Amino acid sequence: MTPYEHPGIFAQMFGPGDLVFDVGACEGKFTKWYLERGARVVAVEPEARNVGTLWGRFGNDDRVTIVNKALGREAGFLDLAICGASRTISSFVHEHFWGPESPFAGTKVNWTQRVEVTTLDALVAEHGCPQFVKVDVEGYEPWVLRGLSAPVPFVQFEFGYVTIRRGWARQAVGHVLSLAPHATFNYTVDESNSFALGEDRLRDWFPAWVVLREMDEKLAAQPPFWGNVFANMTEDCDERRLAAGVGAVADVQAHGGDGVYGPQPGRAPEVP
Numbered sequence: 001m002t003p004y005e006h007p008g009i010f011a012q013m014f015g016p017g018d019l020v021f022d023v024g025a026c027e028g029k030f031t032k033w034y035l036e037r038g039a040r041v042v043a044v045e046p047e048a049r050n051v052g053t054l055w056g057r058f059g060n061d062d063r064v065t066i067v068n069k070a071l072g073r074e075a076g077f078l079d080l081a082i083c084g085a086s087r088t089i090s091s092f093v094h095e096h097f098w099g100p101e102s103p104f105a106g107t108k109v110n111w112t113q114r115v116e117v118t119t120l121d122a123l124v125a126e127h128g129c130p131q132f133v134k135v136d137v138e139g140y141e142p143w144v145l146r147g148l149s150a151p152v153p154f155v156q157f158e159f160g161y162v163t164i165r166r167g168w169a170r171q172a173v174g175h176v177l178s179l180a181p182h183a184t185f186n187y188t189v190d191e192s193n194s195f196a197l198g199e200d201r202l203r204d205w206f207p208a209w210v211v212l213r214e215m216d217e218k219l220a221a222q223p224p225f226w227g228n229v230f231a232n233m234t235e236d237c238d239e240r241r242l243a244a245g246v247g248a249v250a251d252v253q254a255h256g257g258d259g260v261y262g263p264q265p266g267r268a269p270e271v272p
Contacts, residue, residue, distance in 0.1 A: 008193030084110035119147030
């Protein structure tokens with residue numbers, strides 16, 4: 001089963017022949033969909049159970065490169081906390097991501113797995129610059145993005161209650177803006193392929209502060225709230241999008257003071 005019946009917002013982000021990085025590929029649901037869209041895929045997944053599934057599904061497909069590693073700010077090794085009952089919520093920040101403020105509160109660490117960590121920069125050096133990067137790593141998204149030192153056209157990263165409340169989503173957006181001050185943004189609720197903001201829910205982009213303010217307001221009204229932030233770092237946007245993106249950093253600072261948006265209720269811990 002594929003996640004979407006039609007390409008929706010992804011039609012503008014990548015197409016046949018483009019390179020996609022699927023970071024946190026899990027068992028390959030999105031890898032399969034990217035392939036059906038004609039993309040070439042680098043599927044990055046550290047958890048041994050999921051890597052075995054990926055090899056079983058895509059090991060003979062020369063359009064897929066499976067990377068049995070995690071991504072982070074720098075190369076090294078980290079301990080991945082694993083819940084035996086679920087293959088989708090393993091985390092490097094489980095003490096927060098599975099903490100009392102989380103929808104996953106009470107989740108137990110059944111075991112840990114020592115995994116090798118590389119960076120987005122290293123993947124780009126080895127495989128080429130991707131057209132689109134999806135990052136879904138259970139709270140560790142800002143650290144993954146910190147391993148990228150140059151813009152790529154489009155990035156998607158997951159957010160949830162904990163990542164908004166602790167300021168991690170803001171930090172991820174802030175890093176994108178440090179790479180591409182002209183970047184514009186939108187977001188989706190859950191795994192929708194339509195944007196949550198704009199008149200054109202398939203193509204509209206906004207300055208960072210607009211999107212983050214909307215997410216904060218949505219969180220206050222509906223705490224079990226999660227989805228994905230999308231960043232457009234392309235230079236060849238149309239006049240309307242360019243107008244929205246020019247001065248985005250100044251707009252964000254004016255509306256937040258800390259360079260992203262608004263007061264941060266929590267700070268991300270140091271990278272382990």
